[in-house]
Amino acid sequence: DTAVSQTxxxxxxxxxxxxxxxxxxxxxxxxxxxxxxDSKKFLKIMFSYNNKELIINETVPNRFxxxxxxxxxxxxxxxxxxxxxxxxxxxxxxxxxxxxxFFGSGTQLSVL
Amino acid sequence: xxxxxxSLFLSVREGDSSVINCTYTDSSSTYLYWYKQEPGAGLQxxxxxxxNMDMKQDQRLTVLLNKKDxxxxxxxxxxxxxxxxxYFCAEGDNFxxxxxxxxxxxRLTIIP
Numbered sequence: 451d452t453a454v455s456q457t458x459x460x461x462x463x464x465x466x467x468x469x470x471x472x473x474x475x476x477x478x479x480x481x482x483x484x485x486x487x488d489s490k491k492f493l494k495i496m497f498s499y500n501n502k503e504l505i506i507n508e509t510v511p512n513r514f515x516x517x518x519x520x521x522x523x524x525x526x527x528x529x530x531x532x533x534x535x536x537x538x539x540x541x542x543x544x545x546x547x548x549x550x551x552f553f554g555s556g557t558q559l560s561v562l
Numbered sequence: 563x564x565x566x567x568x569s570l571f572l573s574v575r576e577g578d579s580s581v582i583n584c585t586y587t588d589s590s591s592t593y594l595y596w597y598k599q600e601p602g603a604g605l606q607x608x609x610x611x612x613x614n615m616d617m618k619q620d621q622r623l624t625v626l627l628n629k630k631d632x633x634x635x636x637x638x639x640x641x642x643x644x645x646x647x648x649y650f651c652a653e654g655d656n657f658x659x660x661x662x663x664x665x666x667x668x669r670l671t672i673i674p
Contacts, residue, residue: 462595462654558597562610 453477456541456554463531464562470527471557473541479552480545481505482524484516487538487556499524528559536561566665568651573671580638582668584651587632594627596636597650599667608636608649643672 454475463469475482484496498505502518513529528535541554565587574580586594595610611618611625611634618625624637634653638645651665 460597460652462652 454543454552454554456557460558462560467531468529472525474523475543479543483542484526485540531561533561566651568665568668571669574641575673580641582636582649584634584665586653591653593654594634595652599648646672
């Protein structure tokens with residue numbers, strides 16, 4: 451069974467569009483994250499949610515809005531997509547901060 | 563429906579040129595893409611070509627498009643070990659259309 455699953459796996463879209471990426475984990479973890487892997491393969495945290503509440507919000511444009519309907523889901527909505535948003539977005543979860551991270555397989559977002 | 567076909571495997575000696583081929587069926591395809599997926603990572607957009615072009619070159623990469631035969635190829639000059647990956651061909655009928663049709667991917671193996 452997939453522990454952390456993201457959809458879609460690939461997303462190619464035009465500048466200015468609004469898109470969402472979904473993430474679900476079946477590990478019973480309390481904390482979920484969104485990471486962005488840029489063109490240099492450097493993985494940076496964007497958001498962290500614990501029990502549906504926002505814990506970490508790194509310097510991310512307001513165009514990015516995470517939504518956690520329950521602790522097993524953390525979706526990422528992005529408004530007015532820009533070229534610089536092109537990246538691989540990884541969802542992850544852990545049993546609390548400081549615990550081992552379990553990553554999804556990534557969502558490749560390409561903005562043209 | 564649309565169909566995109568690629569050979570599953572290709573082995574090339576280091577330093578030689580690699581040519582990965584792709585055929586597609588959708589005559590309304592406007593954009594054709596090449597993606598690279600390295601082990602454990604998500605897909606990465608390598609390059610794309612508009613259907614009104616027949617060639618595009620970007621450093622070691624050369625994309626050739628034969629629209630009449632619906633044939634797309636990716637040539638990698640001076641193949642390096644770092645080129646080992648799975649290469650996906652994809653096609654779309656609208657600019658930025660996220661509903662791309664992907665090929666099965668060609669696994670490129672570099673022989674030392």
